[in-house]
Amino acid sequence: MRTEVISINPATGEEIARYPALDGPALEKVVAAAYAAFASWRTNGVDRRAQAFRRLADILEARRDALAPLITLEMGKPISAAGAEVDKCARLVRWYADNLAKLLADETPDIGGDGTAAISYLPLGVVLGVMPWNFPLWQVLRAAVPIMCAGNGFLLKHADNVQGSAWALSECFRAAAFPEGLFGIVHADRALVTGLLADRRIVGVTVTAGVAAGASLAAEAGRHIKKSLLELGGSxxxxxxxxxxxxxxxxxxxxxxxxxxxxxxxxxxxxxxxxxxxxxxxxxxxxxxxxxxxxxxxxxxxxxxxxxxxxxxxxxxxxxxxxxxxxxxxxxxxxxxxxxxxxxxxxxxxxxxxxxxxxxxxxxxxxxxxxxxxxxxxxxxxxxxxxxxxxxxxxxxxxxxxxxxxxxxxxxxxxxxxxxxxxPRVPIGGVKHSGYGRELSHFGLREFCNVQLRWVRP
The missing domain is CATH 3.40.309.10 (Aldehyde Dehydrogenase; Chain A, domain 2)
Incomplete structure (x- = not known):
């Protein structure tokens, strides 16, 4: 079992930093914190959630000049493109904050004289996110923001070579006064992370990865009757x-x-x-x-x-x-x-x-x-x-x-x-070996929701 990973600058081949991996007990603490945070976060009204995400957007914009060089050092993206990635993330967060009330509003289908019906989009629990390195901030927030906007918690398993970006994002959520642990980092051995899908507190997994990794995680999720969303690349x-x-x-x-x-x-x-x-x-x-x-x-x-x-x-x-x-x-x-x-x-x-x-x-x-x-x-x-x-x-x-x-x-x-x-205004996702499910827009917001019907008869 690995105890640490070494981050390497792809432009020079030089070591950037070393990051410790979590063992079982440490991983349990992160999961417990996320579930406890979810218990309070789910009761927050939509307006309070939106306010938290507006604060997050402000913080991303304020920290742009620190986040962009980190992306560049860790995965080699040109500094101008790295800055553009941070800007895009802030726009994503702000779009969801500004549209959240409309996107999560109850629907009231007309059922005639049979009474009244309402459909609500309710949170499920804590979702595991397995994310890639090519857009160290955007890929994470593309998945995490709609999931958390819906009232869920989010645990991030980020790629080894962008651990600095993962922890920088965690600091942004903390600075935005999100409940402690609601956005958690689970940098651990693959077997330990996969094992989280057996935990009743974890309700599903969203994966952006290669076909083999995605299929393996989806199979494990299916074994435990958990929802999975896969984006597995394309040609x-x-x-x-x-x-x-x-x-x-x-x-x-x-x-x-x-x-x-x-x-x-x-x-x-x-x-x-x-x-x-x-x-x-x-x-x-x-x-x-x-x-x-x-x-x-x-x-x-x-x-x-x-x-x-x-x-x-x-x-x-x-x-x-x-x-x-x-x-x-x-x-x-x-x-x-x-x-x-x-x-x-x-x-x-x-x-x-x-x-x-x-x-x-x-x-x-x-x-x-x-x-x-x-x-x-x-x-x-x-x-x-x-x-x-x-x-x-x-x-x-x-x-x-x-x-x-x-x-x-x-x-x-x-x-x-x-x-x-x-x-953020339109969905993204694929068919065939590119995966299933959709991220972004209202589709991404509702992927990890309980679509609950309440029917009141006269």
Missing amino acids: DPFIVLADADLDLAVAAAVEARFQNCGQVCIAAKRIIVAAPIMEAFVARFVEVARGIRYGDPLDPDTWMGPMARVRARSDVHGQVCRSVAMGARLLLGGEIPEGPGAYYPPTVLVDVTRDMPVCAEETFGPVAAIMTAEDAEDAVRIANDSDFGLSASLWTADIEAADRLARRIETGAVFVNGMSASD
Whole structure:
């Protein structure tokens, strides 16, 4: 059993800090504190909950200049993007605070002369959250805020390499005067964390992770009749039809593929281009990708930093090498640079087919796999030929046709003439191996609620 983890700066390879892991008795104290806090928090009116989250939004904004560098040091995100992540988190928190009363209001369906009926969204208990490192604050708050707004407690099992961000978030909740322990950190051995699902005080688990980890936690939750919500990544198609605005599509495709060094669940991982514009699209895409400034993430002019881990870089490079061996053509990048850190250059592959690793697997790094489609029908076929189904981006001048095509794309979201994005006003989630359930909007708020009916007969 591990007693500590070491946080490594992915830009330099140097040690940042060491964090102790909880043992069984220490973990029990965290769970007990969360459950005790939930018992009082659930009785708070919606207005008092909203006030607490407004304080949290204020604190996130006030601590932006401390939180952003921490994100950069721990996982390599460029400092400008790290600051933008903090800003986005504050907007998320404030949106829920401002809309909470409406989102949790009772519904009163008309049942005619059979009396009156009311439907309420009531809290369930303490929810376990297993979160990834690619957006150390956003991923956590995207899950925790709606769950806690609904009156539940939240226990965070964050990724090993972003423990500093986890504890910084915990301090923000404490500064916002949330009940002590309502937002808890359960950094412990995997077996101990998984074992929490057997605890009657834990009512469910929300997971953003890989397929294997998500399936394992969902199976354990199911064994104990507990709710699970899974977001397990994707291989999102970015479809460019022949009538699309080429300049806009190329600019969006480059950003959608290489932002956060390609380490985004809803990144454009399979770029599917109609044959008549393929040559022009590829030429412009490579030109723009070649101009990406990548390097020191603390430099405000850097757009793409290192990958989060050297091991992750090795995995992505292996996918590239195996795909090239299978016939893909490398047009840009594809070589591990010399020197310290987990840097990997923007990489572009063409002549990609379904069976190649950069297409068949999720590529969680700065690698663009460009595929050719004969027409719109073929593009939809290629897009659906995947085990994943998180989101998609579709580029065309024909908006009516786009709506018809979008309904046939097997993903949880389709963005027409825009890159995939997450926003508190709309749900995010997938189908197939990308998982199930929805986060954000009123859907995320109600995922871990008791939808209670009260029917009063005359």
